[in-house]
Amino acid sequence: MSKIHIHYMTDEAIETLKKNQKKVTEYMKANQNNSSWISNVYSGDLYTEKKFMIDDFSLRLASSSNKYTEEVGYENAITIYEALKDLPAYVLTDERFWAWINFDYCYKAAMQAMPITSKSTFINHWVFGAGQRRGVFFGVFSREFYRVALSVDNQSPDKYEYTKFVYDNPERIRNLTWRANSSNRKLVLSAIKAEKKAFDYCDSIPEMSELYKKAERGQYNLYTELAKYISLYGSVRLIDVVSEEDMIDEIYSEMIRFINEKREN
């Protein structure tokens, strides 16, 4: 496979796009396949080449007969992760790098993965408009990268077992990534393992399976409450040192308690 240099979108270009949201949104809606419109908004240098190299990769696209399904999203997420995983974290969390991926290298796939459906789509998902940390977990492809990076289990024969599980319902990881403790990969992966353990247990018992589905619904669902519970559990504990086994037991018990509560509601 051939190698290519990564690029960053220039500071000037990215700030100009952010400050001309209305114009940018109109151009994006009108140009699904090609991002050459950017030079109409910013006429200077758009990208700078960086020293790091990655394998040249391409993403699956929807066609007239196939939609951009969750399955395509999952496959693309794995492709992105495998291609970029060796880059240093300071690059992988840089808005300028993802702006190059989104607006240049993978524009067509990014438009399919995150179509412009509202005024805020561009600022929230195409650049880090809501801040650095939120940007990483909101960005079109940066969030796909981190969903895989936080769920991949290199010790397992099927290392993407938990990745597949979270892609079946992204709520299973989304709520975990909002909080500061999500920087702790061990904690996030333990939580996902506990979720899957509870899911598998409930799936084997028809009554529990129904309750599990019920618990997944609503504003205060299993996953929003679980994220809160982990914060509560860590309030006086040094959560970083909790063993994986203890963490899984703790979260699993809490999930079963929450699911059983649905019996009464």
Next chain:
Amino acid sequence: MQIGNKLFPYPILNRTKNLSAYKTSNFYFEYDETDDEADFVLHNAHYVLQNDELRDLVANGKAEVKLLVECSPTVFRENYAITEEPSDIRIPFGSLKDRVVISCFMYAKENITCFSSSDFLEDYSGYQFDIDKYSILAVDDGYTTRIEYDDTIDDKVSSIFLIISNEDTDVIKYRNQGTKIVIDVPSDAFTAYDTLKTNEYTRNIFFGLLAIPALQFMLQQVQVDMKVNDTTLDDETVDFVWLESVRNAYKRINDNDLDDSTFLKADVEVLAQELLNKSSSKALDDVFGIITQQQMEALIDE
């Protein structure tokens, strides 16, 4: 992770005295910050613990101390065991960027029953506490440092100013963006700037019109922050990263470091002009030159 003012349902020993539930005991960690080609190094990292009961817990394997290094911008959070013996902790540079918080915690490795200390504050004196496994016993919220990458290694040298076309404003605005001072310019005015920015005769004019007021505004903000929050220039550089370039420029011009007291006393409008080559007054000369030249050409044409 930093505990801040958070209250605990049992007494903890905190480096910050007014948050500690102990009378005279101390807990803190120390290190020398160094770095080499590849790693950010916490050199000679070790903790100091002055409390007999807590020391016994460590000696008996019931508690231990961890250093927590957290860098939210790069989604990095790792813990490292430290002892009273100095040791080096190495973190690859690639894992860190911007704000890095280094804190230290002593925690219970197992459930501890009937814990008490003769040095508890009066409110807790004589009481015994059951401490759950993993619970924090002592805390030092530690330090915030900042890791910057020199993009110039594989990029051109860039200015501390970003001049941006902004469709949402009809006046010029300034804002701090960490490494840069952003100057938002109305779209139409930006077109004029963009057309003329490479012209050698307009350099001082643009510096005088845009960069100097922006720098003055930002320096004033830093001065106010320092006075209100009793912070130092080093503290402020964490949020106003471009200050590092300002300090370097000051040293180049004056052959002296820009120290806290000099900066606090400085007239920021003068400082901004001096740092940017007195472009405001030079701009007047340039404008005069341009207009005179135009008039001369008009006379010749006639």
